[in-house]
Amino acid sequence: MVTEARRPPLPLLRNRPSFTTVGGLTLVALLIVWLIVNLVKTPSDFAEIFLIGLTTGCIYALVALGYTLVYGILQLINFAHGDVFMLGAMMSATVAASVFGLTSGQSGVVVWLAVFGTLIIAMAFCGTLNATIEFVAYRPLRNAPRLAPLITAIGVSFILQNVGLAWKGPNYIEVVDVLPKSQVFDIGGVTYTWNKLIVVLITVPVLILLVWLVERTRQGKAMRATAQDMDASAMMGINVNRTISFTFLIAGALAGAAGLLYALYVTNVRYDQGFQLGLIAFTAAVLGGVGNLPGAVLGAICIGLIQAFNEGLTWHAPGSDWTQSIVFAILILILVFRPEGLLGERTPEGG
Amino acid sequence: MAIRRRTGFLDPVRERVEVLERRVLGDDAGPVARRTFNRGLSAVIVGFLGMLILAPLYGFSVAAILAWLVFVVLYVPPWEVIPRVGRFVRPLLALSLAATYPFYALNMFTIPIFGAFPDVATGVKMLVFAMMAIGLNIVVGYAGLLDLGYVAFYAIGSYTVAWFASIQFAHQNIHFWPAGVPSSLPGIHISIWLLLALAGILTAIVGVIIGLPTLRLRGDYLAIVTLGFGEIMPQVARNGDDFFGTGFNLTNGPNGITPIDSPGFGSFTFLAGHGSFFTPDRLFFWTAILLVLFTVFCSLRLRDSRLGRAWIAIREDETAAAAMGVPLMRTKTWAYAAGAFFGGIAGGYYASFKSATFPGDFFFNISVLILCMVILGGMGNIWGVMVGALFLEYLDSEGLANTGAWLNSNLGLNIDVPKYEFGIFGLILVVVMLFRPQGLIPSARRKAEFEVGVHDEPLYNATHG
Amino acid sequence: MADLLRAELLRKEFGGLVAVDDVDFTIPTGTIVSLIGPNGAGKTTFFNMLTGVYKPTSGKIILHGEQVGGKPPHAITQRGVGRTFQNIRLFQTMTALENVLVGMHTQLKGGIVQSILKTPKIRREEREARVHARELLRFSGLGDVDEEEYARNLSYGDQRRLEVARALAIEPKLLLLDEPTAGMNPQETLEFTAFVAKLRADRELTILLIEHDMRVVMGISDRVTVFDYGEKIAEGTPAEIQKNERVIEAYLGSGATAA
CATH class of the missing domain: 1.10.3470 (ABC transporter involved in vitamin B12 uptake, BtuC)
Known part of the structure; x- marks a missing residue:
């Protein structure tokens, strides 16, 4: 009666190279050809644009990580995240100018201390704001149909935009210009300025801190457990509500850091910029694989580079008019053809 | 999952209404009678409150009273009990009201806070x-x-x-x-x-x-x-x-x-x-x-x-x-x-x-x-x-x-x-x-x-x- | 007797985990076959492959001589496979009648334009569908239930029965029941067992049953298949299975700790 399993299994349902794979590879190949042609035509421009893309990519990474952390734990696209970032930028601008009294062009040690102080304040502000939003708008809906918190997230996003509008008005606000623009190096006409390097220098420690927090600490373990299985974690004695609040706090703090960097690097902010940048950062998170921390950083840098190449290169680049469309096209293509992202794995089957 | 019944601040009011309803209709009134009673009651309350707010601000307005009457006709009577045609009464009434709106839009009363009716x-x-x-x-x-x-x-x-x-x-x-x-x-x-x-x-x-x-x-x-x-x-x-x-x-x-x-x-x-x-x-x-x-x-x-x-x-x-x-x-x-x-x-x-x-x-x-x-x-x-x-x-x-x-x-x-x-x-x-x-x-x-x-x-x- | 359904070397892996390991399996036409095994033995995964919810990693599923493995669920349903779910999955806020009508989806023809125009053909089709749906409700023992009641308001036993009525509405040749007596009291279980036997007799159905209650399994099955750790460890008549060494070991060995 006992039947032994026979081997080898018939590989009937193994994937053959499908239309999507071929199409995707063709697209990537064309992209590479385009990049190489540009590199050959204008090598020094190419290198500088690459460095610009890396810098914006860093800012995107900080925002994208917030999306990924929240999505990982609640499976919620926190549409309000970009607006938290925007308020963080506005807060940074205000604190830097009014509290620390920085003025454009100022330099010296006092600038560094002030920037550091502003960073702490912006991170604390955005973290608290984000955790409050979760408490007020998402927590009561935890057992509601999935669409309910998604809809409140959109609502909160609009509310925050209007808070920014009421606070700073409908126009761009100027931010003090304190990051030095002197050169770090100049190799064969390729210049790299300090303000770009500072963005990287602030981003990297924050990222390391985050990884340490998630991988090594108790709270981080609780976060990962809750992301895996909320009910089981609750049964194991993890305070799920506190863990979720903590996640929003961290995500908000990252957005605050991004806000500060954006404000100081770009030196202007407007109330509706958060939503747009948030969508770009979300695309980055999806590109890297939602829920995957290194993925979010990789995705963000890719998006930063794509944006910079599109806007900066001269040979057959669509130009800044189309940046938004290109980013969304990437988002759609990724979601449709590789929803697990570049680094993600397919979700284990549920249902 | 259990159905959570939210208790609201209106619950005491609701209880009073139920008591009143029993007193008027008796204990074994059908659902239609009860609904009609409730709707009639709310129409009266809305009318009364409306008058209370509107009259001191803008004086008595014929249009407002007419609008209230139309609302009562539309909302209160249990039209749906009329066989076959009953369920069309409300939509048709609402439709004719909408279609004739251009003729009375300018004669409508002013709503507090919101102002005039839309043009x-x-x-x-x-x-x-x-x-x-x-x-x-x-x-x-x-x-x-x-x-x-x-x-x-x-x-x-x-x-x-x-x-x-x-x-x-x-x-x-x-x-x-x-x-x-x-x-x-x-x-x-x-x-x-x-x-x-x-x-x-x-x-x-x-x-x-x-x-x-x-x-x-x-x-x-x-x-x-x-x-x-x-x-x-x-x-x-x-x-x-x-x-x-x-x-x-x-x-x-x-x-x-x-x-x-x-x-x-x-x-x-x-x-x-x-x-x-x-x-x-x-x-x-x-x-x-x-x-x-x-x-x-x-x-x-x-x-x-x-x-x-x-x-x-x-x-x-x-x-x-x-x-x-x-x-x-x-x-x-x-x-x-x-x-x-x-x-x-x-x-x-x-x-x-x-x-x-x-x-x-x-x-x-x-x-x-x-x-x-x-x-x-x-x-x-x-x-x-x-x-x-x-x-x-x-x-x-x-x-x-x-x-x-x-x-x-x-x-x-x-x-x-x-x-x-x-x-x-x-x-x-x-x-x-x-x-x-x-x-x-x-x-x-x-x-x-x-x-x-x-x-x-x-x-x-x-x-x- | 020909086989209604045959699975050949069917395999499912999740990541590195092998949930169903190269299983050969047949359901002869007109029989009641039971699938048993300890928790986590891969029964439900196997079931989900047969119904198209999961795509097999490798292997074939042959229904009426046609390879259907990897086809989407609705395509398999359209070929005459009806199912119920382990945890009842009715359309909670649809009425009992509507639930059955959804089951008739593939038999009805109404497209978008005809539905808007409500052509005489559609009117007739809808009317007949409702008559048929009421028959199914009666047949499944829901004759006394208000057909306009939301599914979620029905009693547990009635919800189980409604799930079967809904599955019957697709006019299946093969009916898959996933732990249909879970949560039932002995009396209800007994009634349900009789009902399953009646299904085969009256409607000439072939039935595959996942079941934990051994009285049900041994009472009505023509054949029993035992899974453990994703492998088929035994197959035979109820009497043979009861005497099988490996089955007893599997149940006492892993079943004792898992329970």
Whole structure:
């Protein structure tokens, strides 16, 4: 009666190279050809644009990580995240100018201390704001149909935009210009300025801190457990509500850091910029694989580079008019053809 | 999951009402008598409160009393008990009230805070948005797919009408039954009536094209992808006057396409009207009512059909629906196409009414506005969605400005209220979702759903066909 | 007797985990076959492959001589496979009648345009569908239940019965029941067992049953298959299975700790 399993299994349902794979590879190949042609035509421009893309990519990474952390734990696209970032930028601008009294062009040690102080304040502000939003708008809906918190997230996003509008008005606000623009190096006409390097220098420690927090600490373990299985974690004695609040706090703090960097690097902010940048950062998170921390950083840098190449290169680049469309096209293509992202794995089957 | 009964501050009132009801009707009154009694009571209370507020402010208004009487006739008597014709009484009464609105709009009373009743041109906008909201309701309310890019369909409808009823393609000279367009005018000029049908069909086709790759995604991913399409659309419209330097002018860029032909017959156009009776606004208004009627009719028929049942089944439990032989992808795509169809017609009609279409009309805000209409009114219930749409579009075009003016003059503030329009709509979304997720006028079904929650585990591994 | 369904070397892996390990399995036409095994033995995964919810990693599923493995659920349903779910998955806020009508989805023809126009054909089709749905409700023992009641308001036993009525509405040749008696009291279980026997007799159905209650399994099955750790460890008549060493070991060995 006992039947032994026979081997080898018939590989009937193994994937053959499908239309999507071929199409995707063709697209990537064309992209590479385009990049190489540009590199050959204008090598020094190419290198500088690459460095610009890396810098914006860093800012995107900080925002994208917030999306990924929240999505990982609640499976919620926190549409309000970009607006938290925007308020963080506005807060940074205000604190830097009014509290620390920085003025454009100022330099010296006092600038560094002030920037550091502003960073702490912006991170604390955005973290608290984000955790409050979760408490007020998402927590009561935890057992509601999935669409309910998604809809409140959109609502909160609009509310925050209007808070920014009421606070700073409908126009761009100027931010003090304190990051030095002197050169770090100049190799064969390729210049790299300090303000770009500072963005990287602030981003990297924050990222390391985050990884340490998630991988090594108790709270981080609780976060990962809750992301895996909320009910089981609750049964194991993890305070799920506190863990979720903590996640929003961290995500908000990252957005605050991004806000500060954006404000100081770009030196202007407007109330509706958060939503747009948030969508770009979300695309980055999806590109890297939602829920995957290194993925979010990789995705963000890719998006930063794509944006910079599109806007900066001269040979057959669509130009800044189309940046938004290109980013969304990437988002759609990724979601449709590789929803697990570049680094993600397919979700284990549920249902 | 247990059904949580919320205790509210109105509970003592409710108890009193029940006691009163027993005293008047006796203990064994039927549900119809009880409902009529309750409705009569609330009508009296509304009338009394209304008078209390209105009379000292504006004096006695005949219009207000008449309006109250109409409300009583519409709301209180148990019309539905009349066999066969009973269920048509309320809709027909409401319809005739709406159709005659242009005649009494100017004689209506002033509502405190909100100000005067909307004028007829605003009425057209309200109806157009009602049509879009009912269309979106098919996607969100019936099939449970969150579409954040509905504005894309509105845009496609608008541009379809704009291309084929204006001088945009001036090197062409095609005329096909346009109303009141001299044959010497360059460009393509096709009858608006045909174009509305074309706009609906084209938009539905685009809906299918967008839907096929994306509808297999889980609900929240679908939301963000539709949002992406909604964001790409105005950018294409804005940059479409010179596609990547090819010189081809599709959309006339930020300047938009204007003027657009007006609907009409032969040499008679809506824009010119006819005498003091057929004013342009009235003509557009009545046509808009017909379009809304058409939308409501189709939407109701669809809800009660095989397809409508399949949509609701998918919303409730995808896996079970698929196991019952419902093809998920195809059925969802139909919902998408049907929703898009009405969005396209509404967009096309609106473009013809405004005689213009601009890229700036199609931002994400508008998608959220329409979504807000559906949610405020009550997902899944056509009447609720219609009320939500009429009210929010009224706020959008007149109400908020009036309210702001009232606030500023009476409270001594200086706030530009319409500037915060979308913050207010965002607040409405949050408040409705937190406190009354079924909306103001819920469908019985949706109400039940929000009380118990649903199985909402998506079907991961299946390739739905 | 021909086989209605045959699975050949069917395999499912999740990541590195083998949930179903190259299983050969047949269901002869007109029989009641039971699938048993300890928790986590891969029964439900196997079931989900047969119904198209999961795509097999490798292997074939042959229904009426046609390879259906990897086809989407609705396509398999359309070929005459009806199912119920382990945890009842009715359309909660649809009425009892509507639930059955959704089951008839593939038999009805109404498209979008006809539905809006409500052509005479559609009217007739809807009317007949309702008559048929009421018959099914009666047949499944829901004759006394208000057909306009929301599914979620029905009693537990009635919900189970409604799930079967809904599955019957697709006019299946093969009916898959996933732990249909879970949560039932002995009396209800007994009634349900009789009902399953009646299904085969009256409607000439072939039935595959996942079941934990051994009285049900041994009472009505023609054949029993035992899974453990994703492998088929035994197959035979109820009497043979009861004596099988490996089965007893599997149940006492892993079953004791898992329970």
